[in-house]
């Protein structure tokens with residue numbers, strides 16, 4: 001009896017053993033094949049924006065385009081708008097020569113202190129609820145504060161008009177490319193055109209408008225600083241958590257021209273300190 005069983009079992013066991021070996025080998029192979037990481041794009045070029053900051057105040061005021069909030073159809077905005085040569089390993093999604101920001105640091109508790117500028121862009125998957133305000137929108141956590149500020153100004157007969165708040169990455173990319181192309185059409189090479197464009201406009205993901213944390217108000221021109229609305233904002237905006245983000249005397253630090261119309265939400269506590277001490281956000285966060 002025993003021998004008969006062995007005769008039947010032996011081939012079956014042999015087949016099982018071979019099958020198990022194949023499965024085992026495949027499992028070992030998988031991590032090997034995935035360990036060959038894609039080559040990181042060469043990003044050793046130094047940032048050009050710094051050396052050209054001094055010129056930035058001479059640049060024309062940027063015109064602001066408000067883009068409507070788009071539904072993201074299950075994907076995050078960033079996934080929808082990856083550039084052709086994705087440099088995900090660095091957290092940046094576009095391939096502009098000389099533009100090499102790091103992903104912005106997002107602490108869950110301090111979302112309102114998010115620093116986005118030429119050095120830090122929105123990290124992958126950064127998404128937030130939006131609330132419509134006039135023809136534009138803001139991060140839903142910021143919008144109530146803006147409305148309160150508007151109401152307070154209105155009670156003193158002043159109108160804080162929301163012109164441009166949230167702007168999609170796609171819209172920012174279009175605007176940035178337009179500016180780059182202006183310089184290319186003047187005969188500058190790609191890298192020089194990007195460097196010049198960066199003085200007037202943030203690359204996609206590097207604008208506070210992409211984060212829904214800032215609002216351009218009333219009028220996009222320097223003369224706005226001579227209005228009663230601007231004077232009121234300088235005195236009162238901090239009570240509602242807003243700061244003048246690009247002051248005239250901080251151009252060399254922010255890399256952005258003086259923008260009296262651009263107001264950024266950072267929360268009341270921090271806004272009061274920043275405005276009282278006459279700092280820009282970069283200086284405040286470095287303290």
Ligand SMILES: [Zn+2]
Pocket residue numbers: 209214215216261262263
């Ligand atoms: Zn702005």
